[in-house]
């Protein structure tokens with residue numbers, strides 16, 4: 001059938017190699033992150049522009065200069081909301097009110113994107129196909145870094161554009177944009193670095209996000225405790241106060257931000273070479289010592305799956321709320337001396353800050369966001385397992401989808417109670433340390449009162465699992481994160497009450513300062529159940545992916 | 547660069563250890579340019595690990611690997627000579643088959659686009675679909691088309707046909723034959739022994755990370771035992787002593803007039819013994835490749 005020609009004849013007929021394999025890889029990476037970049041840039045730019053503009057209409061000039069000085073001086077205010085500088089300026093107010101939120105959003109997105117385009121591609125085996133071409137592993141990592149740094153720059157530019165569109169000062173806008181964009185860059189570099197260290201994408205994402213949030217905690221401690229002020233230099237969030245856009249407009253601290261981006265980026269690029277493709281620098285054991293006894297029933301399996309994440313989230317939430325407890329007395333003293341800010345805080349969604357119960361209640365309402373995110377993340381993991389075909393074998397057994405997803409949801413629901421309770425305990429421990437007079441019952445009650453909001457998140461995530469399985473995480477965090485933002489904006493700018501009423505937080509009583517809002521609680525549980533039921537119904541009948 | 551001087555694949559006391567697992571141990575092998583080499587072994591023997599070492603995806607614990615004289619870890623040079631098809635092909639779910647092919651051509655060692663279009667036709671691939679909508683076999687076809695279209699001097703194929711239907715499988719064998727005809731080298735790991743028998747000129751057998759045999763297919767058959775069946779015209783009690791001859795095993799008398807035996811090595815002594823009796827029929831059956839491999843693999847379990 002074939003005639004054997006001498007081997008040499010072939011080599012001459014070979015097509016020439018394309019000039020730069022890097023270009024093809026770069027195009028692919030851009031394609032993988034461009035949609036996310038666009039969404040985050042629009043969110044960050046839109047949110048900041050919106051708040052700056054609303055400020056002009058509502059309270060420019062309402063705050064006196066001496067009150068501002070007092071606000072800026074108070075350690076508790078600084079710890080929780082960041083340093084309050086130039087509140088008389090729409091730009092300064094926007095930085096104070098949205099700076100941390102925008103930076104956290106951009107940073108976490110970039111960190112997740114960083115692990116996705118590096119560790120995720122290796123885990124899926126797609127990197128092998130590229131690396132069998134003329135591409136070094138180090139080139140892949142450098143490309144990912146380059147694209148993510150550019151994405152960060154785009155996000156920063158969106159913030160600058162938004163602030164300029166709202167008519168704020170140019171220098172402040174550029175510095176603020178540089179900080180938000182720089183946070184995204186640092187997050188992206190951290191994500192890529194974590195992808196070099198850890199073998200599983202999920203753990204790598206967790207590691208990168210944990211490091212970012214530890215930076216936020218360091219910022220809080222550094223703002224609250226004068227002797228630890230140097231901690232502010234360790235994270236992009238702390239640098240926001242050092243740069244102080246619209247107030248002091250210092251550019252020099254941005255050099256530190258450059259270092260915070262460069263160190264993980266260079267480490268990632270160095271660690272990319274000389275390792276096995278498909279496994280990180282840190283390898284776990286390949287064998288477990290004893291088989292887990294939990295894996296013999298569906299409920300046991302569900303418990304097995306939530307154990308580790310519940311512990312991690314509890315540790316994180318516990319650390320934050322311990323700090324919040326420790327700050328109780330400083331905060332109360334300040335608000336007693338400056339009633340103007342009690343009002344301002346009430347406008348910004350922190351009513352009744354004047355008593356320790358009111359203080360705790362205000363901050364417990366924030367607890368709904370991480371606990372809700374925990375619930376949404378667990379259901380998103382179910383969707384991820386499905387897409388990666390890890391559920392196919394399970395569902396080939398006599399296991400109904402509703403039964404398994406139901407057990408999973410029950411385990412996550414119990415997990416939300418655990419995480420919230422740990423937050424309450426930590427607050428109580430911190431407050432007791434400084435003799436703030438917060439009872440254990442009050443602290444636990446206040447923390448547990450936000451569980452219905454987290455269950456709404458669980459319900460929304462299950463709804464998405466049934467009907468929009470690509471967007472479980474985003475839909476799942478909406479009731480908590482979106483609802484919180486909606487309440488703050490509605491309260492700050494006096495929006496109509498029906499808009500405010502869309503937020504679950506509008507139906508949350510300030511426990512322990514007020515008694516539990518039973519109607520609100522029952523209503524939220526009912527909505528959560530309806531969402532969950534609708535989601536499970538959709539999940540039972542739709543096609544499995546993967 | 548003179549690829550003709552260096553072997554296509556050179557493994558020199560290559561070893562890889564994962565924690566406590568010795569996946570590949572002291573593996574030395576040279577595959578000259580132009581050869582179609584079959585790489586065989588039971589599950590977990592270390593075939594994929596060896597291939598990933600050859601591609602520079604894994605770092606060897608000991609030894610080294612070369613592709614046409616270029617060190618495997620210098621991937622920019624070494625990968626100019628090769629194309630690869632992995633055991634299970636994962637593609638970018640959002641890209642179409644055509645986009646995947648373009649991407650792989652962009653990072654690969656140069657692609658003959660006219661030949662690629664021809665291959666798309668021959669393999670019956672619909673390149674307009676998104677990869678998430680492909681079946682297992684169709685994903686594999688994308689990788690195969692991308693690899694063959696490069697005309698790279700070395701094709702590294704790790705179980706490339708495990709999900710292909712018989713028609714595509716036949717097309718695959720034709721492509722291998724064409725590649726061999728052009729002088730390309732093929733390094734093929736496969737569990738489909740019929741395929742190996744059809745396309746390979748030489749095979750290596752890996753067991754528990756060690757290379758236990760490298761031989762041409764003919765040579766392998768010759769080395770292995772053949773099954774000899776003898777029919778006699780009348781009983782020959784003198785033939786009992788045949789069991790004691792060198793290379794003879796498993797002597798069985800099915801009837802007093804018929805015996806079978808397994809013979810390894812030169813048949814001279816057996817023929818001399820048979821020459822003294824009245825043989826009606828003599829049947830020598832070569833072992834199938836499958837029997838040979840089962841023999842090799844089986845010893846892994848023992």
Ligand SMILES: Nc1ncnc2c1ncn2[C@@H]1O[C@H](COP(=O)(O)OP(=O)(O)OP(=O)(O)O)[C@@H](O)[C@H]1O
Pocket residue numbers: 279286564567568569587588589590591592593594595596633
């Ligand atoms: N990343 C890894 N970590 C730990 N052990 C591994 C890893 N990759 C492979 N191994 C081990 O190395 C050995 C060889 O695996 P390899 O994948 O090379 O086998 P194979 O010959 O390709 O098998 P198959 O025919 O099933 O594809 C096995 O014991 C396997 O468990």
Ligand SMILES: [Mg+2]
Pocket residue numbers: 593594595633704
């Ligand atoms: Mg294999």
